[in-house]
Each structure stands twice: as C-alpha cells, then as structure tokens.
Amino acid sequence: MTAKCKGSPLDRLIRPLVRNLRGYVPGEQPDVPGLIKLNTNENPAPPSPKVIRAIRAATDDRLRLYPDPVAQPLREALAKFHDCRPENIIVGNGSDELLALATRAFVEPRQTGTPTRRQAAKQTIQYFTPSYSLYPILADIHGARRNEIRLPADFGLPDNDSLRKSNWDFNAALNYITTPNAPSGRGYTTRELAKLCTAQNGVTILDEAYVDFADEHALRLAKRFPHVIVSRTFSKAYSLCFQRIGYFIGHPVLIGALDRIRDSYNVNGLGQAAALATLVDTRYYQKQFRHILHLRRETAAALEALGFDVLPSQANFIFAQPTSLTAEEWFHQLRQRNIVTRWFDAPNVRNRLRITIGTETEMGKFLDATRSILER
Template identity: 40%
Template sequence: MSRFLSNEAAALAPYTPGEQPQDQQYIKLNTNESPFPPSPKVIKAISRAELLKLNLYSDPTCSALHAAIADYYGLKPENVLAGNGSDEVLAFAFRAFCGGGRGVAYADITYGFYKAQAALFGLSAKMIPLREDFTLNVDDYMDFPGTIFIANPNAPTGMSVPRADIQRLLEANPNRVVVVDEAYVDFGGESCVPMIFRYDNLLVIQTMSKSRQLAGGRLGFALGHPDLIADLNRVKYSFNPYNVNRLSMAAGAAAMADTAYFDACCAAVRQTRAWTVGELENLGFTVLPSSANFIFAKSQRIPGGELYRRLKENGILVRWFDADRIRDYVRITIGSMEQMEALVDQIGQLLEAL
C-alpha cells in the first residue's frame, strides 16, 4: 500500500476472485465458467463493421441490448438495465437502495462480493446464518427492515430457494427492496422474473457469464419495475454512462436471440452435473443438492484444503474456501464431460493412495 491510501480504503477486505494461474495448462473447474464457446450467432455478431466502430463511444442507453433482453423475458425495455457484468449491477443496487440509515442483509455463506461491496459503500450490514443444512430460510429475514440480497441459487452451496418463499418475503414488507441474484438460475433454479409485474420492490439480477458463455464479455443485467431501473440508471449515469462496450452489446443481443443454443448448453450442464454427483457419491462424497453449474462436495477421507491442493498439483483447479462451516468442502464447476471424467478419475486415484 502507498502512503496515499485513505484509511477507508485501507480498511477494505476486497473480494478474492478464483485463481487464474498462468504457469501451466489446467482443467479449470474453479470459476464457474461455461465449458462451451459462445453461440455461433455471437461470433457472427462481432463483425468487422462493429470492430471498425471502436473509435466511437457505445450507446449509453444500451437500447438494442435492452430490447433483446426484454423480448426474451416478455418485458419492456424500461424493465431492463445492463451493466459491465452482474457485479457492476449489484454495486449499483447497493448504492441505490442502501445507506442513509437503511442497512443491508445477506446470508453468512453466500457470494463474497456482497460483503466487499457493503464495506466499500460504508453500509450497515447484517449477515444472517444459513440453517445447519445450508438452506436459506426466508423467515429469518422477515423482520429485517432494510434491503435484502439473496443469491438464488446460492453460491457456493448451489442450493435454491422456492419462488413462493421469495414471494412471502416480498409481501411481508412492501417498503423494502429484495434483490434476487440469479446468476445461476438457468441451471435448475426457479426464477423470480415472472413476479416483476406484481411487486415493485423486487429486483432480479442475472448474468451472461454462465449460461450464455460470455464471462469474458462482462455482461450482466437487472430486471425490475421501471422505477427501480430508473434508480439504477441514476447511479450508473453518476458513475460510468458508457459502462457496456459496443462489442459486448452486440454479443449479448445475439446470445439472447439464440435460444436453441442456450437451451442445449444448459441441458448439457445439467446432465453432466447429475453424472458427476453420482460418481462422487459412489466415492463416498457428500454433495449438496445443486441447481447451479457447480457442486459443493466434501469427503470424510480427505480435508477440503488438501483435496484442493492435491488436485492442483495434478493439473485440476477447484475452489476451496478457508472459512468456518465450509472448510471441509470444495466447489467444483461443471465442465465438459471429458473434464469431469478426468476429475473423477483423479479423485479416485488420490483416495486410493491414502
């Protein structure tokens, strides 16, 4: 740190992304990326004509992209706001709907960026423990008066909350915003998007990084009542009006239009996930029920940290969190069937050598 860093910045505990080592070729099962390339329509959309326009600013209103997203979900463009990844959209929501005496609540075991962003904005935050079985029970949030953030399906557990429970939470207090982070919903969760027209205190945030193969394109979006979207735009235009570049806009609109490719990729991930769960359970692992493109698993025979390190030594990356309650688990992204076969084979060899 330099001597110029402010005390507030020095006190931050930044989010730690999944490692991206460059020292060798790894089977990467640690950052929940898609094992598939972008849609062929996305490749076609990044045309020479678009490349030649990179000397010009992108459309700050993201009109074509918003229209494509709205069309897919049966919404209107005024129900949509796109951002530079869902992390930016989440930051807009933290800034727009928290502060000034209004605190924020989220689970104790969930996406680590919530804690980092709450600290960045100096917010009063309440972490509400998941139940012993790692389920999120909305009854634990009913009396909280501030803004609520729920990852559904949750990360890193992969477990989901029924839409009916989110509905109860929305109705219990119409004067607070409930933000539902649906980064992984396309792999088996129950989306809250159909409730947007009924509840003006619901904001749904999704990403194109996972199910639409655009992690490197950095595209996320919020869906909600036009008034909530206007609030987010107020923050956006106070921070970075040109937040989505023109190539990502073109890619995102094309990805939203290719529903056949989207459906096929999601189905393949679900099928591979089921196979992987079965194989790991045959090896004695406990695997939490997952609605995401990853699984959360532990073995009684090898600690989570040791399994992570041994797999890395053998060219396979998974994610391990050195944190209370989940230290015995590893989070494993669902890759291609070939990658998962290699993982299961390597784990089997490690266990045999114990």
C-alpha cells in the same frame, strides 16, 4: 483486486474507509497450459458460432466510436425475451457493476453516532451466509452496515418465522438473495422466495446468476413486487464472462434510480453485440444447459459412489464434502494435478469444495484424479 499499501506515507491521501478495505478475492485465473479450470463457474462451451460471428462483425471502424450509452437495442431485446418493457431493464458491466450501483442508490452510508433503529435499517445491506462473497465487500466499500444471517446446515431458505427469531431485519435497505444459492447450489422455490419478498420492506435483489441451470426462476416476483429486482448475467450460462454483460429487471422507478448513477458508457459495444446475438440463438444454449445438467448428475453420482456427500445442485457447479480427507487437502491435491476448484475458508463451508461442471473430458479427469488421491 489490489492489496492495500501498508504504512505508506501516501496513506494520508486515501480516505480512511478505502485505506482499510479488504478487496474482493476472485477465483484464480491461472495461465497454465493444460490446466483444468473448475473454479469460477464459467461455461466450458464456447459461445454460439453466431455470437462469435456477431462479435467479429462488430470489430470494425465502430471501435473508435462510443457504444450505445443506454444499450437500447439490447434492452428492447431483453424486454421482449422477458415479456416486460425496456424501462424495466438496466444493463451493466457484468451484474457485479449493478450490484454495486444498488448499494449507492438504495443504502445510506453509516454515520458517526448511535443511529436510531430506523436509521440503522436505512444503512443496512443484508444477505445470508454463505452466499456470493462479493456482497460484504460491496457493503464495506459503501460504508454500509452489514447484516449477515447464517443459513441452516442444509443451506435451505429460512422461513419468516425463523427469520423473526434471528437478527434478520425486514426493514434493511437492501437485501441480496442468491438464488440458486452459491456456493451451495441449493435452489429456492418461487413460493418460498415470494413469502420472503412479501415480508421485506427494503429493496430485495434476487441474484439469479445461475438460474438457467435451475428448475425455476423467480422473474414473476420482480413483476409482482415493486421493491424486488431480479439480477441476471450473460457470464455463466451464456459463456460471455469475457464480455461483462449483466442486467437487472425491476420497477422503472428503481431501474431509473440506478440509471441516473451509472457511468455514461458502462456497457462495452462488443458486449452489447454479443448479448444481442445470444438472444437470437437461445436454442444453442438450451442444448448446452441439458448437457451440463447431465454431467452434473453423473459427477455427483460418481462422487457419491466414492463416499462423498454431494448437495443437490440447481447450478452449474456442485458442492461436495469428502469424508476420508479434508476439503482443503482435496483442493491442494487436485491443484498439484493441474485441476483448480474453489475452497472457501469460511465457517460453514470449509468442509466442502465447489466444483464447476466442465467438459465431459475434464470431469472424467477430475474424477480420475480424485480416485487416485483417495487411493494414496
């Protein structure tokens, strides 16, 4: 995102909250020929040929018209896919848009003065660290309080008893739970998520961006608990990052609140066409998922054989810790060899790299590069 303009006379025209904001830093998108891009968890395979055809077919005179403002056919198809009603679904310009809308719909911005406990909870967005690095930015943009609770060393989900002993607030207005977790890749069972959801009083969003690569999904919790929303995206598993389509599944009252505050035409028409075509070709994607899981296993085993500590992953990436060099050095050395991964300079994760599972050839080159780095 854009940098803040320090010391400009125009600063006085900008709200203090915005003037002092630190924007989200997305993974690099370098345009370098031959670069192996394993940094933003994109699917290495293209969308299904049927999806490409559907996008081409929609690239006609319709481009001058506004798209369907409520993405009705897509919401109907998603409702059928997930065995719920279109009223349970809102589609967004990527799930990022919906995560941001949730802050505006469910959280009070903080006020001046000392709040009561109840008021503070109403102003609180809560999440674990590490998890999706966008959450703190969304809280800051909204002027909300952030409550960050550190995950244990194995990145497992703390149970309610340990949360009670921590600063976790079961009354926080909005909770983001990344499941499977990113960047650790750690999966959480529906059983343990259910226990957490039962204890929460505020809106709880289960961010399932990577769930297609996991053993379980927790959709039934969004059907069972009115305050629970499941967030999904076509970006990762369905190779549609470029089209920006994500969606929430939840109770019609919460979905309706989000619907009232979204932009009128928030979902682009080609994206709607692409997502619709994706849903009728899910077999193509199932095959992709199996291949990615196979490469995930092989890459993890190869790294382990080289002495790396690799966390078990339920996502389309692995989180690996080198022993004979730092993760930062490994990152830079790979970068010099035209391989880009993701290194987070944060307390409990800076000793690991997050590596997206790419194609078989890319993973071979990544492993060769890692071996040559270790030999030097």
